[in-house]
Amino acid sequence: MSEQHIPLYQMVKRHILDLIQNGEWQEGKRLPSENELVQDLSVSRMTVNRALRDLASEGHVQRISGSGTFVAEKKAQSHPLEIRNIAEEVRSRGHLHGCEVIGLEDVRAPADIAMRFDIPRQSRLYHSIIVHFESSKPIQFEERYVLPEFAPEYINADFTAITTYQYMMEQDAFEEVEQIVQAGMPDERVRSYLQMDAGEPCLILLRRTWVGGRVVTTSQLQHPASIFQFSSRNRY
Amino acid sequence: MSEQHIPLYQMVKRHILDLIQNGEWQEGKRLPSENELVQDLSVSRMTVNRALRDLASEGHVQRISGSGTFVAEKKAQSHPLEIRNIAEEVRSRGHLHGCEVIGLEDVRAPADIAMRFDIPRQSRLYHSIIVHFESSKPIQFEERYVLPEFAPEYINADFTAITTYQYMMEQDAFEEVEQIVQAGMPDERVRSYLQMDAGEPCLILLRRTWVGGRVVTTSQLQHPASIFQFSSRNRY
DNA sequence: AAGTGGTCTAGACCACATC
DNA sequence: ATGTGGTCTAGACCACTTG
Structure with missing residues (x-):
């Protein structure tokens, strides 16, 4: 050897x-x-x-x-413009990635979501809610909508075995991605799932992804501000 | 000496x-x-x-x-977050940019700042605090430290006429930039300057800029979460 | 065979923290 | 006064690349 x-x-x-x-x-x-x-x-x-x-x-x-x-105090990091797999990112820090599927169902698009997809209200969409853990500490609340025509079997996937990111990548290559970074206060449900103190804000990433000129998925990723940040370093 | x-x-x-x-x-x-x-x-x-x-x-x-x-070969990288001039950005939205210089002085580097510059504690640094307005609404609390050797006249500049960003760019092209995006709660002083409601978080951008292998400036930019976000849209 | 970077050691002096 | 990390040296052995 x-x-x-x-x-x-x-x-x-x-x-x-x-x-x-x-x-x-x-x-x-x-x-x-x-x-x-x-x-x-x-x-x-x-x-x-x-x-x-x-x-x-x-x-x-x-x-x-x-x-x-x-x-050192741990602060989870992520690259803003790179679309990265949360599981890989956690593992690259030498930690264990875990996740819990809170919900995975077939829904009618609410008005605001329909607008983001640019589809009629009440259209059918897949909807998933997943909490990701880094070494048993919750770091991300992921809420995602998916166009059924794009990934018909999304609703039947096992997202404890594969991340939604991986699953979506297997369908087709993305053509265009919009990303928005915000700060905000979590609602009570999110705060509870992320085990955050009252008064602690979230770092929020909103994404829309286009394939064939249509929005095929939107996601909202919420992270506890105390343990998560985006960072990048570039030469010019 | x-x-x-x-x-x-x-x-x-x-x-x-x-x-x-x-x-x-x-x-x-x-x-x-x-x-x-x-x-x-x-x-x-x-x-x-x-x-x-x-x-x-x-x-x-x-x-x-x-x-x-x-x-090493230099490689062109796409910018994860563009370095933009806040004044230009505001004007590009058709609004009026204003600013107020809260402080501009010569200081001794506190321990945490010295560490970010990788210089000895108590070294001399220039320190500026500026609040930026978009149509008379405060949108950014900018706190910046500058290496005097890099910009000797920084302390005498008129930052109501030119932004610190423009001023720094006139000195020399930056070679490397680190950017960190966080969410956090503002302290009372910042909250007051930004006219924010209690309980509202900030979107925070921390930057370090290198020229000639040395950190020449660090800045902390705090924005009210309710009216500020970063966004990008890219083809893949 | 000669040159290169990669690593390792034992010992040294210093500025700074803490007690 | 002691202990800490920060730095520096002179010399050594190694694996690898090159002529």
Whole structure:
């Protein structure tokens, strides 16, 4: 077999990350000092230093000179213009993705939704409501409408096994996407599903997706502001 | 004189970045090897190595083990969120843009701001607070810090006549921009300036802008959620 | 075979935090 | 006064690419 040689500093990183992600070292906890880690792990201080610097630049820990190294506060991140799969995003942070299907049914389009699809009121639409979890913490309340002609079997899909995003991608490639980012207060139902404190706002993403010149799906994604943000970094 | 102590590896980074940005080292050119730089700059190899690793992780160079270090190709990226001038945006909607300069002064960098600039605490920075209006309705609370070396006359500019955005653009083209979008509750001062109802959240945009490998300005833009959103529409 | 980056060490000095 | 992270050095071994 390949039996690669893994750099020491990466093993140190992994070791520390594991302890953080297992919850043994909670947010805000002070990590052992560099010198302590040198003793414990029998590596040189430069190696520990590099591992910790890496973890800091990746946002897992925060270092304060003269004071110590601390487990960082988690803030889920997402790229605004990229259409990403929430499950992949959670997993890319080394966390577990979970979800609960609150509702999945066939409905008549309410006026506001019909307008967003540009279809007559009372048209038939599929409607799904799903809550997504990152390591058993709710991070997204997803409410979606889908044009039945576009995805006839949507109503029968198992969205605990596949995300709505993946399912929609399998139907057809999107041609055009509109995205709107807002802040807002969740209603009582959403607040409860997301286990948010009263008075805490949501970061909201509204999407419309076109295929063949028709809106085929709209979604409203609500996230607790305290643990979710969009970020991007670009060269010009 | 302040005469800060700047880390050696940062001086090495700056030296190399200058050569790249002056065009002396074109895209794809191979840089001197680590050992050559050790000779030329009279520093240890570990210091050169760290500088080059940093530059690689920032995307300025590409390193190929066994082969060499090369100036990276610039890639055109589509903007996730466009950097727009608030005044132009308001005018494009056919409204009148107004603004009020709440504060414009010379300050010592607080710890959190110093960290965002990656400069020593207590360094001198310019600090401005401006409220923007759309047809006499407040829409943005702008708090900005600026590196004095980058814009020495910032403190004397008239920001009722020109936006901070325009002013910064006149100094130099930015090379890299980080943008973070959050939702949050405004503090009492901001709520009052923006004439917001109690309990109404803000849509917040945090920005950092790099020139010459240094953060030259950071800004926090807070907008009333009820009248402000980001939107985009793209073909795929 | 020679050169390159990738990693690792042991020891050092410093500025800053905290007690 | 002690401990912390931040930096720097001189030297070493390695795997890989190149001529």
